[in-house]
Amino acid sequence: MIVVTNLHRTYHMGDVSVHALGGVSVEIAAGEFVAITGPSGSGKSTFMNILGCLDRPTEGRYLLDGREVSNLSDDQLAEVRNRKIGFVFQTFNLIPRRAAYRQVMLPLLYNPGATNVEQKAKEALERVGLGDRMYHKPNELSGGQQQRVAIARALVNDPVIILGDEPTGNLDTHTSMEIMAIFRDLHAAGKTVVIVTHEVDIAHHAQRIIGFRDGHIVSDERVEEPVDARSELATMPVEETT
Amino acid sequence: MNLLDSILVSLEGLTANKMRSALTMLGVIIGVSAVITMLAIGRGASQKTINQIQRMGTNVLVVMAGQTRQGAVRGGIGSVQSLTLEDAEAIAQKCPAVLKTEPEVSRNAQVKYHDQNTNTTILGTTPDFPSVRNFSVQEGKFFTERDVVEQKRVAVIGSTTAGNLFGKDSAVGKSILVRGIPFDVVGLLTTKGAGGPFGNPDDQIIIPITTAMKRVFGMLYVRMIGAEARSMDLTVEATKEMTAVLRKRHRLAQGTDDDFMIRNQAEFIEMVAQASQVFTLLLAGIASVSLLVGGIGIMNIMLVSVTERTREIGIRMAMGARRLDIQLQFLVEAMVLSLLGGTLGVLLGVVGSWVLARMTGWNALVSPSSILLSFGFAAIVGVFFGFYPARQASRLDPIEALRYE
Numbered sequence: 001m002i003v004v005t006n007l008h009r010t011y012h013m014g015d016v017s018v019h020a021l022g023g024v025s026v027e028i029a030a031g032e033f034v035a036i037t038g039p040s041g042s043g044k045s046t047f048m049n050i051l052g053c054l055d056r057p058t059e060g061r062y063l064l065d066g067r068e069v070s071n072l073s074d075d076q077l078a079e080v081r082n083r084k085i086g087f088v089f090q091t092f093n094l095i096p097r098r099a100a101y102r103q104v105m106l107p108l109l110y111n112p113g114a115t116n117v118e119q120k121a122k123e124a125l126e127r128v129g130l131g132d133r134m135y136h137k138p139n140e141l142s143g144g145q146q147q148r149v150a151i152a153r154a155l156v157n158d159p160v161i162i163l164g165d166e167p168t169g170n171l172d173t174h175t176s177m178e179i180m181a182i183f184r185d186l187h188a189a190g191k192t193v194v195i196v197t198h199e200v201d202i203a204h205h206a207q208r209i210i211g212f213r214d215g216h217i218v219s220d221e222r223v224e225e226p227v228d229a230r231s232e233l234a235t236m237p238v239e240e241t242t
Numbered sequence: 243m244n245l246l247d248s249i250l251v252s253l254e255g256l257t258a259n260k261m262r263s264a265l266t267m268l269g270v271i272i273g274v275s276a277v278i279t280m281l282a283i284g285r286g287a288s289q290k291t292i293n294q295i296q297r298m299g300t301n302v303l304v305v306m307a308g309q310t311r312q313g314a315v316r317g318g319i320g321s322v323q324s325l326t327l328e329d330a331e332a333i334a335q336k337c338p339a340v341l342k343t344e345p346e347v348s349r350n351a352q353v354k355y356h357d358q359n360t361n362t363t364i365l366g367t368t369p370d371f372p373s374v375r376n377f378s379v380q381e382g383k384f385f386t387e388r389d390v391v392e393q394k395r396v397a398v399i400g401s402t403t404a405g406n407l408f409g410k411d412s413a414v415g416k417s418i419l420v421r422g423i424p425f426d427v428v429g430l431l432t433t434k435g436a437g438g439p440f441g442n443p444d445d446q447i448i449i450p451i452t453t454a455m456k457r458v459f460g461m462l463y464v465r466m467i468g469a470e471a472r473s474m475d476l477t478v479e480a481t482k483e484m485t486a487v488l489r490k491r492h493r494l495a496q497g498t499d500d501d502f503m504i505r506n507q508a509e510f511i512e513m514v515a516q517a518s519q520v521f522t523l524l525l526a527g528i529a530s531v532s533l534l535v536g537g538i539g540i541m542n543i544m545l546v547s548v549t550e551r552t553r554e555i556g557i558r559m560a561m562g563a564r565r566l567d568i569q570l571q572f573l574v575e576a577m578v579l580s581l582l583g584g585t586l587g588v589l590l591g592v593v594g595s596w597v598l599a600r601m602t603g604w605n606a607l608v609s610p611s612s613i614l615l616s617f618g619f620a621a622i623v624g625v626f627f628g629f630y631p632a633r634q635a636s637r638l639d640p641i642e643a644l645r646y647e
Contacts, residue, residue, distance in 0.1 A: 054560060054640045075564045082562020093557045093644065097258055109247055110562040153561070 001160065001192050002028040002051065007060035009046050020046040021057070022215040028194065030160070033187040033226070035203035036196045038212030045165070047212065048196045052085055052163045053077045065160050082110050086154025088195075090166035092146040094138040100125060100149045101134040107157045114157070124152040128182055144175035151182055162186060164195035168202055174236060180205045181229035205229060245574070252575035255547065266543045267583035270623065273533025274587025274616045275594050280529040281612035282595035284522025286605030291514045297434065300507050301474045302374060303340075303481060305333075305467040305488070308502040323463035324492060324501045327451065330368075330467045332491055337469075337483035339476040342370040345464040347454050353447060354419040355407040362403050363446040364420060366454025374470040377443075382414035382429035390450040393457055398429040402444040418447075421458055425449065477506045530619065536583065537623035544576050544631035555635055556643025569636035576628020577621065584620030588613050 009021040021043045028034055038044040049055040050062060053069055056077075062070040069080055081087075086107075094103050104121035108114040125134055128148040138146055147167060154162050164183065168176035184205065187193050195206065203209050205227045211219035256263040307324050330345035347366040352359060369387055372378060385396045397418065404413040413430045425447075434443040455461040471480040481504050488502055548555070555568055563571075592608050599606035 049641055052560070054644075075566070078559065078562050078564040078567075081560060087560050089644070093553070093560075095554050095557060098254070106558070107561040110558075110564070110567060157562075 001030040001032070001065060002026075002194075003061075003063040004051075005061040007047070007050065007057045007062065009043075009050065009055070010058045019215055021050075023060070024215070024217055025060075026210065026217060026220070028192065030192055031187070031190055032192055032194075032208060033183070033206045034194045034208045034210060035206035036194065036210050036212060037198060037200070037203045038218075039198065041214075042212040043215040044196050044212040046215075048163060048165055048194075051161075051194065052087060053080045078110075082107055082157060084160045086151075086157065086159040086162040088147070088150050088154050088162065088164040088167045090169035092138070092143070092150045092170070094146055094149060094153075096139070097137055099135045099137055100130060100141070100152075103138070103149050104153045104156050106153060111157055120156055121152075124156040125149070127155065128152045142175075143171050144178055147171065147175075147179050148182065151179070151186075155186070161192040161194060164193070164197075166197055167195055168197070168199070174233075176202065177229050177233050177236065180227075181233060184229050201227070248571050248574040249578060251571060252578045255551070255575055256578060259547075262543060263579065266539050267579055267586065269536025269539035270533065270580050270583025270620050271536075271587040271590055273530065273536040273623075274584050274620050275589075275591035276529035276532050277526050277616040277619070278588060278591025278608060278612055279595045279598060279606070280525035281522060281615075282591075282606040282608040283598070283604060284518060284525050285607040285609055285612070286599065288515055288518030288522065289607055290605045291518065292511050294435070295507055295511050295514065297376060301471045301477055303469045303471060303477060303484065303504055303506045304510075305329075305469065305484060306503045306505070307463070307465070308500055325464045325467055326462075327455075327464060329488060329491060330464065332487055333467065333469055333484050336487050337480060339471055339480035339483055341470045341472050342374050343467055343469045344368050344371040344374045345451055345467045346371075347451060347459065347461050347465050348446075349459055351421050351458070353403070353407065355416060358407050358409075360403060360406040362400075362406075364454060364458065365446050365448045366451035366458075367448060368451055370470075371448065371468070374468045377434070378432045379429045380432040381412065382427070384429050385448075385450055390452050393452045394450060395423060395425045395453060395457070396428045396450065397425040398431060398448040399427050400431050400442075400444040400446045400448075401433040402442060403447055404430055406445075420447065420449070423458060471506075477508070481506065533616070533619060533623060536620075537580070537627040540576055540579050540624060541627035541631060543579075544572060544628055545634070547575070548572060548631050548635040551635075552638060552643050552646040555638050556640050556646065559638070559640035560644060565636040568638075569632045572632035572635045573625065573628045576632065577624045580620050580624025580628070581617075584617045584624075587620065588617055591616070 004027070005025050007021050007024040008019070011018045011020055024047060036044050036047065046055065050057050053064070057070050060070065061068060064080065065084055069077070072080065095106070101118065101121045104124050105117050108117040108120060114120070122134055125131060128151050130145060130148050130152065133141060133145060138149070141149065167183070168179055171179060180202065183193050183195065195202070197203050204223055207223055207226055209219070209221050209223060210217055305325060325345070327345055330343045333340055334343040344367050348363055350361055351364045352361050368390055369384055372384055379398065384398055385394065389396050397420070399413050407413070407418065408416060413427050416427045418425050418427060431444070449458070451464070469480065469484065471477045484504055485500065489500065492501055494501065558568060595606040595608050598604065
């Protein structure tokens, strides 16, 4: 699914060159649930941006779904983001003043081949348990609900990989668990899920944890027994969630 | 993203800031309506003048004293006096294409009747004047050939002048003083309608030309000669004949310039049309400055909008929007602003011209071409001033844009 070979990314700030990534090689297979961890400045966000085709590596190769994407043009990258990648951000990144189902429609609007746009958007919302919130605007939704809208939006174009950038960073423990449960469901349904997090607890929901430090991968381990968000939720005291 | 989606999205963006969008549009509205109104007034004025000239007779030719020329220096029209009463007679007799002529002299003078007095144009001419110039007598009669020969002190008076001097009383039979010389009013002209570049035809006193030249003003030459061609088609022929007669009478050697000028009404209409076109363009030019300012307003607000919505742009890019999609979205938004403003401006301009015409009594003619012109201009303004902000938006780095607070 993802094959990254000797990935470098160097930023130039005036005369100073910052090596955000210094030769990263990794493979992620289809259907994996991977967490990427590391302290700030470790290069995990840069790596995530390159995986998400928002940025290009200075050097190295990146095969996504069998296609070399490290040297594509801006428009080609936009197309790859649209068809193959679903983003979930820490700050939800919904567009203000717009009903949930229309948020979810957004990726489909940039996909000329998409049909039944509204129908698909509503189905995606039902999939994340927001069937009754389709016409709500972001300011009428709780943080957890907003993030679920964002997940529905990431899903709607049926991407090959879902990228979560600190998807639980702005949420309380209980809501975080709900979001992780959705990721787990997606994984169980065969999606490839990669999340970036600096929280060890959250990372342990994944099957595999890749650790970053100073622009290099310092650890890459299987998780023997991933946390099951669903059963965790069952044991948690019942909270009033909106 | 198709065009309909883009338009919907841009409408959404615009309604999110209703006040701001309305104020931005106001710039375009004012600009477009100003252009339409100014063009309408200019066109109306020129149409009115042309109508007036046509009312004065369409197959009339006018001979005016020509230019002096010393070396390369040309004097203005009338800088030489060369036309005489005899010229007028000669033209009438020797030019087959000319039906009648009427020589004219004119000067402003003070006119008195009892305690009333007014300053008006005293026009000296011959009895052929009404026929050549399309005037008619409403009351009394026009003076006769005999009056001209005998240099009689008789006057035919325009309706405005009559009103000034006699109020509601009948003018015919009264005695007036022109420069202190007593005249009998023998006729009242039918009202022609006021205004135009040649003075008010209803505000004048017409007297026999001989009386005017010899007894009142002491003139030797006539100001101009009006000639009526036998038909519209014969005006060119008449011009040729008149030129030949006058050159011979003035003893102009071959190769020298004419010392007179012959104009026909068609040329006059063209001249007036040209002059008023310049005037109209000037007005429209000034008005379009406000449209330009409106365009700058659009650009300003679009730049603000791009900055405000940097994050949205980032989100859209992450979702797969190409740079062109982003550029189009903001360009469409600018276009919607300018076209909506343009539409409202057209309405305001049409209504405004009508109201202005009503209030001032001016003529205002809104032409479809002026609507098209100003609307098209508004659209171009939208594209032009929307392009830069839209380009700025499309050039954003998606990562930076997503991180923008």
